[in-house]
Amino acid sequence: MLDGRVRARAVAVCGALVLTLTACGSLGTGTGSPRSTGDLFSALPGTVSAIPAPPSASQDDKARSAVPTDPGPEWKRVAADDFDSFRSDAYGTYDSVGAFGNGLRRSSAISVSGGTLNITARNGNVSGGMAHNLDRTYGRWEFRARTDKGRGFGSAILLWPESERFPQDGEIDIMEVPSETRDRAHFIVHFAGPGGSDKMYGSYAEDDFSQWHTFAVDWLPDRIVYYVDGVERLRVTDRNIIPDKPMHLAMQFDQGPKKDWIPAPDTTTPTAFSLQVDWLRVYAPASRS
Secondary structure (H helix, E strand, O other): OOHHHHHHHHHHOOHHHHOOOOOOOOOOOOOOOOOOOOOOOOOOOOOOOOOOOOOOOOHHHHHHHOOOOOOOOOEEEEEEEOOOOOOOOOEEEOOEEOHHHOOEEOHHHEEEEOOEEEEEEEOOOEEOEEEEOOOEOOEEEEEEEEEOOOOOEEEEEEEEEOOOOOOOOOEEEEEEEOOOOOOEEEEEEEEEOHHHOEEEEEEEEEOOOOOOEEEEEEEEOOEEEEEEOOEEEEEEOOOOOOOOOOEEEEEEEEEOOEOOOEOOOOOOOOOEEEEEEEEEEEEEEOOOO
16 A cells, blocks of 8 residues: 555655755745755754744753643644554555665564554664555644664654655655764755755754654644744745645654765664654644544
């Protein structure tokens, strides 16, 4: 069922990130264009607003966001998972060549234990990924996740178009943690530029992402809002950027090498280490459900 999705995602994931970020007029909550400093992964453009930098989450913010909470009357819950077991009716797992053509993705990399989903890389060559069966146009996705430290594999939890048309139908990367030190999580919106080229707008949060953190995205026709630990980090209001086709959630632990993104595994790479997810909630806009 998911073979087509897997093949497309294996090629596309993060591949466009080696391109130069391109400004597209007025973005975010203010005016002007995002800046690119030349170091794409240490300086992704952030909010274009009067706020000089996205706020950090306090320890109280992190404690409040650790368990699912009602996001309010604007949203109606349509899916939930606490990973007490693996629900084969809700997800498809990957069996394919690995990310960027490296190594292998195997269903055996997926496990559930102690209320936690594990996507585990082993022996420097085998990892995995999975895709939620629910495709939606607009909604809210929220989850709590962490990534073990280690070289050679980076975590990615994202919304991928049902159509497999990339970048025409967009992509929303909710959490990408490529660095082996797990000290930065990227958020990136992909959209089609002139001639169908892949363009990007995004930001990042800095923290220890080998620890548990909660991530969320609100995707609506007029805005995309990104949160880490309940704190808004980026707001996009340019409708030229916002996707308008159905997407589903994908969760992957991707292998390098990928230039400027994920290095290749080496002698320091753990024998086994994981991307873990504690819980997931999906909501529809109450006015559209």
